[in-house]
Amino acid sequence: MNRTEAFLVLGIESTKDGKVIKNAYRDRLTVTNPEDDPEGFKRLRSAYEEACRYAAEEDEDEEEMPRDTTPSGLWLERAAAIYGNIRTRRDAEAWKALFDDDLFLSLEEEENCRMKLLRYLTEHFKLPTAVWKLFDRKLSIVRDARNLRERFPANFVYYIVGRCERGEDLEFDQFEGADDAEYDLFLEYYDRCWQALRDENLEEAENCVQCADRLNIRHPVMEISRANVLLRKGKRAEATALMEEQRARYPKDAMICYNFAELFWQASGEVSGEERAAYRDRAAECYQELKSANASHYMANVRLTEWYYEKQKYREAKKCAEKVLAAGSDDGFLEILRKVNRELERELEERYRETAGWESALELCWCYLQDGKITGGILLAMKLEKLLPPKKEAEYSGLLAKLYVEQAEYEKSIEMTRKWEILLKEKIEKRTEFDEAADKKDRDRLRQSHLIRMQCYHNLGFRDRENFLLALEEGDSILTGGAKDVGVLLEKAQIYMELEEYEKSLELSQQLADEYQVFAAFASSLEAYRRQLNAGGVIKSASQCIRYFPSFPKSYEYLAKVFLDLDRQDDLKSVLEDAEKNGVKSVILDAYAYQMEHGAMEISELNGKLKLFRENFLKYVENGRKGFYEKGLPVLTEYLYNYPDDFMLVERAIFHRAAHRHGEAREDFEKALLINPANPYALNGLSFVHKYLGEYEKALFFIKKAILYMDKEMSPVIYADMGNLYSLLGDYESALKAYRQYESLAGEIKGRQFGDNLAEYHLRTGRIGEAAAVYERFYQKEKWTLYEKLVGLYQVSGEEEKARRLLRQWRKELRADFVDRAVKAVFSSGGRRKKETNSYLTYYNSKGWTELLFGEGAAAVKAFEKMFQRGMETDSMEGRICDTVFACILCGNHEKGKKYAQKLCQWLEKEKRDGKSTYYNREKGHLQIEFLAGYYTESDAALEEILNRENSAEICHFCTCPLCKEMEGARILWLLRKGQREEAGKVLQRNLEIQPWDEYMLAIKHVAFQASICPY
Incomplete structure (x- = not known):
């Protein structure tokens, strides 16, 4: 003070x-x-x-600093006098006269004057924008920033450079008070007040306003502060009136306009209905005014994006959002943008369906990119290539470059950036009339092309170190010597670290901290020192990180490891206490706390224990025995405490994932990647977590990175897993390509799941013959299953005659074998009889679906009923019963539907009694059973609750359908039941556009919307 x-x-x-x-x-x-x-x-x-x-303090005897009577000292006194009077301080001409003085212009004294004035500015730095601009011209502040950092504190240089480049926020001409009043103290109170408001320290903020009032100085910024204090105290009317007064007094002031808008926007969050809308509309008027004066005004565009979205003006919202994206945004804003894009996507998809025009398709691709629908964006972009006019080639190349990098297709992205760069350069060179705005945009895009390549080469460097060097070249090519370099320098520091050139990495980190006040660079220094095994450097960098980022776990982890290795237990305890105090939770820190008291076991012992653990715990958890998870987690965690590395984190993450504890699994996989960003097992594991949560784009990204970094020990089945992800995203050509790659690497494959999926992808790409050949190859020794697969193939491909011909042949063979089977049944085992019974089940099930897709409802129900002519085992035939209930509901045979729905209820009751988890990895499949079981007995609300549970249910683990066929079928039955036929038709149409081979949708289409006798 x-x-x-x-x-x-x-x-x-x-x-x-x-x-x-x-x-x-x-x-x-x-x-x-x-x-x-x-x-x-x-x-x-x-x-x-x-x-x-x-x-x-003693007045007489106090030793005062002698007066500087040198020419430059006297010149500085004149500068101080100008600064000390608010009227002259804000007068750029007064300062200009000082700089025009012969003394300052002289070769002998100019540098002395410059240095003394800069030293004076270290404590007297509140100046209007025009004066800062003048100072920059006369003192070369921005241009000479690097040299100034060697003579002045880095944060001071950072501050004055910022003021020279961006100016001061407030208007000095608006000050009211005595010429020699304490204006610097007033501004200090202003700064402290806003910091207190940000910290939600209302008492301190109010005190700052009161202290400023005692200085007898007035300025609208303090009235803005006062209004915000009043608003937070619940005095909305007083705050509004105060801002209305300031707005009327200074109608053209941008700062008042902005804060006026913010006050109304914040106030809108405390009310609802028409009052909320009125507040928001009033705020929007101000934001529009700000935007008209400055099209790139950040917060005006942020707020207007949301406001336009609420007004359902999605195109206006998108235009504002694009201005925000150019400057950077947070997750909250991106969520609003996703909502905007979803609405635009509906409009653009409809327009594209109607016209197939490139304009709507290209705009749709950009929406997909921003919305994270990368696969959809790539698929649509591929269709566009030959439709675009030459003037759009550059934009198209940039689009694909960005889409590919988001899908971890780094080589393809690099290729597209090369084309993009060439086209941009040609565009700039051919421009006949200079257009500053267009030129700036194109040059920014050129820079983007280098930044994308740098990112791509950086990621490829973990596979081939030569790519790290290429990444550095890309970064060096776009360095400007200014603040725009920050991101490039941070990435260069990381690349040098991977190249084990630690001194260069440390040098860049120091430069970032000193010149740009980017204290995140201390994290890079910390990593470099750790890899150098430099304990002192780790302690220094970790302390710096903790100072600026007290919740950053790695600082405590690395510091704790140093003290553990040095056996400095008191220091280690202190680090652990500080971490706890700052709310930092870390399994690595827990491990070091454990190691303080326990010695680490031998690796061979750990490997043996892990093998037993997988047999005694993991195997049971994978089958749904959750009790083994609770018992096994402490055991595995103790093993992790012995070796807190990426291998053990992956091991525990897999155990979490097996128990469907996806949040914990993701945390451990991500922690493993912080230790080793190229760990393919962590990347693959993370891919499965995102897949089960329905986040297929993220899953695909991580599995591609896993393949990029996979080692020789990793199974080639990862390519089949990637194919399944492509299928879930609707890219069946890529799914088929991935499966073929798996076949080429793995040799002869006998797995039924693989064969079924391979045939399915042939079907989905229109290769019906190839699909049939796959089934014949995989089921050549199982004729009844082969019949089932082929009939199903011809059903969904619309080949009714082939499906019926096969059914007739199938039935003929069943009849021919009937007598022989009956005789043999006397001597064969129950298992044999069950197998033969299953052949009838599959026949009548296939017959029933054929009738649902091509025939009559009555014939379909009759066929499904015949499945149970030899008895019904409700503990193993729930899937067949579901098909029957679905058919009965769809065909309007509710008497029989109730009968079979009751059988499903019995199955659910038995499952509950037995405590089994038959559908442990098929959550949505279980929901379908619940829905069909309760269709005739549960209330509307209960059935709707079952349908709504799908949103939080994980994907069935072996599913490869973009939409859940079973639950979408249930949802349409629900809409038809409620009489919402038009809405049901829209859902049906949308679903068939996504997966036209869906037997549930085809059945609903035929029976509910096309059959001559329709129950709905």
Whole structure:
């Protein structure tokens, strides 16, 4: 606290009379109770101590600094006099006259004047924008920033460079008060008030306003502060009136306009209905005014994006959002953008369906990119290539470059950036008339092409180190020597670290911290020092990180590891306590705490224990025995405590994932990647977590990175897993390609799941013959299953005659074998009889689906019923019963539907009694059973609750359908039941566009919308 502020707090004039100071202190104590107002008491006590220090200073004997009477010293006195008077301080001409003085222009004194003025500015730095611009021209602040950092504190240079480039936020001409009043202190109160408001310290903010009032200075920024204090105190009417007054007084002031808008926007969050809309509309008027003056005004565009979205003006919202994206955005804004894009996508998809025009398709691709629908964007972009006019080639190349990098297709992205760069350069060179805005955009895009390549080469470098060097070349090619370099320098520091050129990495990190105040660079330094095994460097960098980022776990982890290795237990305990105090939770820190008391087991012992653990715990958890998860987790965690590395984190993550604890699994996989970003097992594991959560684009990204970095020990089945992800995203050509790649690497494949999927992908790409050949290859020794697969293939491909011909042949063979089977059944085992019964089940099931897709509802129900002519085992035939209930509901045979729905209820009851988890990895499949079982007995609300549960259900683990066929079928039955036929038709149409081979949708289409006798 400075002297002026101290006497303001005490409420007296500056004095050295100790008695007056003490009496003032006592008077203030009567209204400042330490228990009721601890912050106010601390402030009062600080003021009292500062006043007492001042009173104790000796006037006569105090050794004063001698006056600088050199020419440059006298020149500085004139500068200080200008600064000390608010009228002259804000007068650019007064400063210009000072710089035009012969003394400053002389070769002998110019540098002396410059340095002395800069030293003066370290404590006197509140100046209007015009003066800062003048200072930059006369003192070469921005141009000479690097040299200035060697002579002045880095944060001071950072501050004055920022002011020279961006100016001051407030208008100095709006000050009202005595010429020599304490304007710097007023502005300090203003800054502190806003910091207190950000920290939600309302008491401190209010105190700052009150202290500023005592200075007898007025400025609208303090009224803005006062209004915000009032608003937070719930005095909305007073705050609004105050801002209305300022707005009327300064109608053209951008800062007042912005804060006026923000006040109304914040107030809208405390009300609802028409009042909320009125507040938002009033705020939007101001944001539009700001945007008209500055099209790129960040917060105006942020707010207007949301406002236009609420007004359903999606195109206007998107235009504002694009301005925000150019400057960077947070996750909250991206969520709003996704909502905007979803609405635009519906419109654009409809237009594209109607016209197939490239304009709507290209815009749709950009929406998909921003919305994270990367596969859809790539598929649509491929269709566009030959439709685009030449003027759009550059944009198209840039689009694909960005789409590919988001899908971890780094080589393809690099190729597209090369084309993009060439086309942009040609565009710039061919421009006949200079257009500054267009030229700037194209040059920014050129820079983007290099940044994307740098990112791609960086990722490829973990596979081939030569790519790290190429990444550095890309970065160096776009360095500007200014603030735009920050991202490039950070990435260069990381690349040098991977190249084990630690000194270069440390040098860049230091430059970022010193020149640009980018303290995140200390994290790079920390990593470099750790890899160098430089304990002192780790301690220094970790301490810096903790200072600026107290919740950053790695700082504590690396620091703790140093103290553990050095056996400095007291220091280690202190680090662990600090981490806990700052809310940092880390399994690595838990491991170091454990190792303080326990010695690490041998690797061979750990491997043996892990093998037993997988047999005794993991195997059971994978089958749904969750009790083994609770018992096994502490055991596995203790193993992890012995070796807290990426291998053990992956091991525990797999165990979490097996128990469907996806949040914990993701946390461990991501922690493993922080240790080793190229760990293919962690990347693959993370891919499965995202897949089960329905986040297929993220899953595909991580599995592609896993393949990029996979080692020789990794199974080639990863390519089949990638194919399944492509299928879930609707890219069946890529799915088929991935499966073929798996076949080429793995040799002869016998797995039924693989064969079924391979045939399915042939079907989905229109290769019906190839699909049939796959089934014949995989089921050549299982004729009944082969019949089932082939009939199903011809059903969904629309080849009714082939499906019926096969059914007739199938039935003929069943009849021919009937007598032989009956005789053999006397001598064969129950298993044999069950197998033969299953052949009838599959026949009639296939017959029933054929009738649903091509025939009559009555014939379909009759066929499904015949499945149970030899008895019904409700504990193993629930899937067949579901098909029957679905058919009965669809065909309007509710008498039989109720009968079979009751069988499903019995199955659910038995499952509950037995405590089995038959559908442990098929959550949505279980929901279908619940829906069909309760269709005739549950309330509308209960059935709707079952359908709504799908949103939080994970994908069935072996599913490869973009839409859940079973639940979509249930949802349409629900809509038809409620009489919402038109809505049901729309859902049906949308679903068939996505998966035209869906037997549930085809059945609904035929029976509910096309059959001559329709129950709906």
